[in-house]
Amino acid sequence: MDLLPIVKSINDVLWGYILVFLLCGTGIFFTIKLRFVQVRKFKEGWKRVFGGLSLRGERAGKDGMSSFQALSTAIAAQVGTGNLAGAATAIASGGPGAIFWMWVSAFFGMATIFAEATLSQVYKQRIDGDITGGPAYYISKGLNSKFLAGFFSVAIIFALGFMGNMVQSNSIGVAFNTAFGVNPVIVGIVIAVIAGFIFIGGVGRIASVTEKVVPLMAAFYLLGGLIILILNHTNVLPSFKMIFVGAFKPEAVLGGAIGISVKQAVRYGVSRGLFSNEAGMGSTPHAHAVAKVNHPGEQGTVAIVSVFLDTFIVLTMTALVILSTGALDTGATGIELTQNAFSLGFKSLGNFGNVFIAICLLFFAFSTIIGWYFFAEANVKYLFGNKHLNIFRLLVLICIVAGSALKVDLVWELADTFNGLMVIPNLIALIFLSSKVSTSLKDYESGNYKLKDY
Template sequence: MLEFVQNINKVLWNYILIFLLCGTGIAFTFGLKFVQVRKFGAAFKKAFGGISLRGKKAGEDGMSSFQALATAIAAQVGTGNLAGAATAIAAGGPGAIFWMWLSAFFGMGTIFGEAVLAQVYKEKVDGQITGGPAYYIRKGLNSKFLAGFFSISIIIALGFIGNMVQANSIGTAFSKAFSIPTLVVGIITAALAGLIFVGGISRIAAVTEKIVPLMALLYIIGSLFIVIANWAHIIPAFKMIFVGAFNPKAATGGLIGVGVKEAVRYGVARGLFSNEAGMGSTPHAHAVAKVKHPEDQGLMAIVGVFIDTFVILTLTALVILTTGALDGKTTGIELTQKAFELGLGNFGNIFIAVSLFFFAFSTIIGWYFFGESNIRYLFGNKGLPVYRLLVLAFIVVGTTMEVKLVWELADTFNGLMVIPNVIALLGLMGVVKKSLKKYEELES
């Protein structure tokens, strides 16, 4: 079974989805005349101009634009930011980071389109504003089948299996750093998550707008401290990234014997998996933002990808490369832990455990919320109590087990939910273009 699922994932992620997601990103980037470049300054101003850790209380009519961005980033910045960059470097060489940047650049175009469509097609279900790909697939493409297929895929991929993966990362990290039994960590994590879930959209918004800026700041400071302490290796690290993008063996002196194909494949796949552009997850958060124009939230979505990939993922990569942690043998979270231990001594392990808790826990909140939007789409509010209990059970079970099959299944369902979303994005690109044109006419 494991081998069967792994083979599906190889075809799905290494070939089909890379071309689908990158192709969609390129199409949106050119179709919207490089909106991520033209409007980058305006996007940053919107995101951080009125930043507040105590925004207005979210409710049935949605949440503030910043709260929606924080909820989206909560989901984007997860264990993939710690393990993803390390996996990409270990499997594709330092040059994988260059391809990660390139895929994220085009991904900004995709995510702008996703957020705009989520706003255009949002609706009220049982008195609650909600939206996301299921809504724009059903109303925009007029396909109930694809909308239902997407909803079921994301509930399984993120709400259930994905949250098991995030919970497992917390359990493993805390067990290693503080010798706490994984079951105890699972029960505590589920209890904390449960308190947030029962508070609905208002509590989710209140928690993410506080936790996301603080966790990002904590990680940025810790990473910058290590990178600056190893300042003599900063330029060689960038050289390894740019040389490795086109000649991986030369970048590491043959330490990692891979070709350009692997550098591209792992960089693009890990980057897209981390920033979630085109996957159809973050539009659920952007749909409920209270904004004047859909494009206002589209610009906020661009900032989410920038923070995820160009800030957090890049800092992880620089810590690995400037500390000399890359040995050709260690990969994943172990490589990141090794790099932080080299940079911060014994405290490095604790720093990663705490960072991982914040990253993974915030992702659990974000992914729960995305699943909730789709439960509401399929069953209305009556399906929520059962969904909450199931997610909490998956969190507890997830911390105690390490089954490779669960990880592979998470990748499979993540891949499956991309397909209907990308079909909708390409089919509705005209709607986004028209909406952006009208927005720019109002601005001028």
């Protein structure tokens, strides 16, 4: 029995319709309930992020990590292959207008992620001496539903810890094979060895790596993209025009023969955007939960900035490079389209475009592996405590090596399925605990609160 078409059909419905409405609806709900918190608190969040910017912060430990380290760990997971391949897939499937709908979904997602980060702080716990938290904790304690919490934990362990990390290592293996001709298995083994060293170091080593890698990788990628935009500066404004016109009249940008409708632009823009910035998915709250802050609302404002940086900065850069270089005319999609765009942008430098993307993909996907492992580990702790962590680490490393060697389409589709399944219990908890978020925000804005001792 061939499971691939069945799983694909499930994902088409799950990500194409159900989750798009649920995630956007939740974002709109929190935007209204929290009185446009993503606008009102954006400046504060920005100051908290860049006011504490450091590549060498205080070492994280059993009491958690700094707010910036937590943000870096969250962004490490958010800024991954989705920013390189996700934007390309959205444009290829929904036209340039899909990027506009990515921005719309991200705007509302900023309110959702504020709620996630706040709740993760409110319900964080100390387990076997370590501070930890995330949706499983606010589902079990806030909703008093161990079943939904367990369902979420199992889904995220499979979605991110196992299948998701296979997808990430596969992306690195393919990119390095294309750019340098290196055997993907060798790439996978090297990645697994380095990742294993970081995993064993626990939260301290993970925080230390992400706070250094994330700012540097983002700066490197944005610099490369900016150089291409400067070289193609006459096409930048027309690219923005394609995005805004294509959002409402795709045929005016691509021509009616392409057959892309407004519905497709919305569907692919929203779904790929949400998949990229992870707002509402329940993944990044694990990082925000362990931040050492004075009030849950503080980390909520920081979380808002993570979605902005992921979608409005990094993902938009990918889109502009694709549109300004004319790479869309090559007919490619996914990471191949992004590679074509950078190759065209750096065509005077020979194969540099492919090499540039391979290096970026290494950092983006590897940092995602670290972030996703951390998120999945928090749920292993929720289910079993610390006693089975070494077994879990070993299984993740096996998946990394296996993923680099094999591109199993079923694994990619199942990763999407489990990603979708973990969203549902998280959104249920967010909606039913929305009054807790609102109360926490009011308490934070009053400035009259007592610190909680963990």
